[in-house]
Amino acid sequence: MRPLSIIYTTHNEIDIIERSLATVAGWSDDLVVVDSFSTDGTAELLAGRPDVILRQRAYQGPAEQKNWAIERARHEWILLLDADELVTPALRQEIDALLAAAELPYDAYWIGRDNHFMGKRIYHSGWAGDKVVRFFHRDRARYDGKQVHEEIVTEGLRVGWLRGRLEHYTFKSLEHFLDKTRRYARWSAQDYAARTPRVGFYHLLVKPVYRFCKHYLLQGGFRDGREGLMISAVLAWGVFLRYAYLLTGRR
Template identity: 80%
Template sequence: MTMLSIIYTTYNEIDIIERSLATVANWSDDLVVVDSFSDDGTAELLRRTEGVTLRQRKYVGPSDQKNWAIAQAKHEWILLLDADELVTPALRAEIEALLAAGEIPHDAYWIGRDNHFMGRRIYHSGWAGDKVIRFFHRDRCRYNDNQVHEEIITEGISVGWLKGRMEHYTFKDLDHFLAKTRRYAKWSAQDYAERTPRVGLYHLFVKPVYRFFKHYVMQGGFRDGREGLIISGVLAWGVFLRYAYMMAERISKKQP
């Protein structure tokens, strides 16, 4: 039987972390939560949760935090989760079967996510094909350096697919969605800076309009009703903010 380490990285997740932990309860003897000094009660909750090891570390970026946590894992195989991801019974059973088999065919595995927003599951709007690598070998996998949408580097490794899925509750409400979009826009401005020598009308108007069209029309956001319209609009706004932040940063550097 191959043993499993379970890792979370958290910051202010008091609203969802208990639900996620319940889906992996009594599964691993190495369940570690790396917390970025939450101030909403998350750390206190984790300290009194049986079977959880809490470690607190200053947050530099998502990849840095996850890669540090991976290196600390006790076992070779890791299930790495965000607090807003819930493991379904089918997914847990599938991973348990792989671990019981002894020899796991791939180095890492894609897992599909069912996204929820404003009280309902979103079937379109560009979220239908959402997937992440969350089950992988500790010594063969690391995250790239992206500040936004960091991912496991797949070059040189074998990646399979799991049939089981996760439930994903990434946004608590509309205010959280807007705040997270603004934060991601600032970070993605750093990721896109080198490939964008000049910010112009194309970046501030054409790309946001296209992003809305892509999510709402091409990816069927209109089929998700009002929620699809909100998602498409906020994601387009995020693209606009990315380049607005980039332009503002460059202007500020030129000023005496």
């Protein structure tokens, strides 16, 4: 069987990292966590684990941090995870089967994610079709340069699908959701700066309203109850903040 490298990038993940690590226990001799100087005890916890290779590095951006780790992976095939993602037994078995095969037919693989918010599984609200490329060949895949929602560049790659899924516990609380949305909006403003020469009424009102309607009505957020309403409203607020940061940053 081919060996597997597992990579995490972390910052202040003390609440969830052990749950995620438990789902990959005993799977790899190259389990690397690149931590951007956590202050909540995450680094100390990881330093005490003999199965984890801890590397601390200043954070310059999500894609840059992940690409740095990918280039240093010991093995050709990589599973890259966030601390709030849990590998299901079915996904682990499927990856093992691929690693044991004579040849892998693809360079990278999409993996679907089941999202949870405030302890509840979210079936709608635009999160139902969530997917990420997280299992890939080290020498063929790299992340794009986005500050928010960075993705593996799939152009020119053979990309397949895995049936197994990740359990994604993305927001622990409403406060956590708000903090993360504010941070993402600030970073997203950098991504949108070049393609938004002027911020106006359309960006500050029409786009946020449309985003709310999209998640809550078109994508069935109302079917997720109060959690769906909060998701839709906060994501719309994030769109407003993106352009507000972009507007004020140009003054």
